[in-house]
Every structure is written in C-alpha cells, then in structure tokens.
Amino acid sequence: MADNERDLMDLDHTGEIHLPSDMPILPISEAVIFPAMMVPLVLSDTNLVRLADDCLAGDKILGAFSQRELGSDEEEDVADRDLIYRVGTAVKIQKMLRFPDGSMRLLGQGIARCRIKKFLSDDPYMRAQIELIE
Numbered sequence: 001m002a003d004n005e006r007d008l009m010d011l012d013h014t015g016e017i018h019l020p021s022d023m024p025i026l027p028i029s030e031a032v033i034f035p036a037m038m039v040p041l042v043l044s045d046t047n048l049v050r051l052a053d054d055c056l057a058g059d060k061i062l063g064a065f066s067q068r069e070l071g072s073d074e075e076e077d078v079a080d081r082d083l084i085y086r087v088g089t090a091v092k093i094q095k096m097l098r099f100p101d102g103s104m105r106l107l108g109q110g111i112a113r114c115r116i117k118k119f120l121s122d123d124p125y126m127r128a129q130i131e132l133i134e
Contacts, residue, residue, distance in 0.1 A: 017112045017132060019090050020059060024051045025116070025126035026091075027067040027080065033089045035110040039064075044103040051125040052096065052104055060093045063114060063130055081126060086116045087133065 026041070026048065033039050041064075043049050055062045065088030070078060095107040113133040120127045 019112065019114060019130065019132055020061060022120055022127055022129045023061055023063045023090070024055060025063045025065055025084065025088075025119075025128050026051060027084055027126070028064050028088075029067050029069075032066050033064045033091060033108075033110050035089060035112050037089075037110045038094075039091070039108050039110070041106040041108055042103065043106065044101075046102070047125045049102065049104050052093070052106060055093055056096060061111065062091055062093070062108075063116070063128065064089050064091045064108070064110075065116070079122075081119050081122065084116070084126075088114060088116070090114045090130070090132075 028041075031039075043052055051062065065084045065086075067080075067083050068085065070076065070083070090111040090113075091108040092111050093106050093108050097105040099105070114130045115133055117129045117131050120129060
C-alpha cells in the first residue's frame with residue numbers, strides 16, 4: 001500500500017475524519033500542533049517511549065496536548081493531568097527512529113483538533129476519552 005493511501009485511511013468515503021474514542025495523551029511543552037502540520041517529536045522518558053510503541057502497534061494515532069508550566073505560586077504536587085490544556089490535536093505517526101540511548105524520534109502529522117472529555121488512566125501513560133472538534 002502506498003504511503004498516501006495509508007494516510008487516507010483515517011478518512012471515510014465521505015471525507016469525514018474518524019478517530020478512536022480514547023487515545024494516549026502526549027504532553028507537549030512550549031509548542032502547539034495544528035492539523036496538517038508535520039512535527040518532529042523527541043521522546044526520552046520510558047513511559048512516553050512505551051506510549052509511542054503502543055501507538056505504533058495499533059492505529060498510530062495519539063493525542064498531542066500542550067502542557068502549561070507550574071506557576072511560582074503553585075505547589076509541586078499538582079497532577080500532570082491538571083497541567084494539560086483540554087484542546088489539542090490528534091497526531092498520526094508517520095516515521096519513527098530509535099536511538100541506542102533508548103530515546104525515540106517521531107515524525108507526526110496533525111489530523112484534527114480534539115478535546116479531552118475525561119481522563120481514563122495515568123499509568124503507565126495518560127489515556128483519555130476524546131471528541132473530535134469539527
């Protein structure tokens with residue numbers, strides 16, 4: 001199957017985008033990903049590498065959501081999910097490279113805007129129920 005055919009598998013015959021109802025959540029610092037945008041991602045945390053491995057074994061789609069920094073007046077025990085903005089982008093992994101130090105480089109492409117409806121789990125990485133934003 002040609003690469004461009006595989007990229008169109010997220011669309012049905014009417015051109016509508018279909019995303020899984022729940023997906024792994026990748027927190028992104030200091031960046032925002034938009035639909036159709038190609039973005040390089042560097043993962044060095046073991047849980048995030050596992051997230052990417054699970055995505056690659058499945059539909060290759062993850063949710064990329066910007067994460068805000070802790071304010072100077074906030075406590076350090078704030079949960080990671082409380083720092084994540086609720087609107088982000090579904091990203092399809094296009095390419096992957098592993099490095100000897102255990103890190104992983106991904107090339108992803110934004111598919112569509114999506115919103116977190118509710119978090120499902122935090123271990124070993126965040127998963128959330130999402131909805132497509134038209």
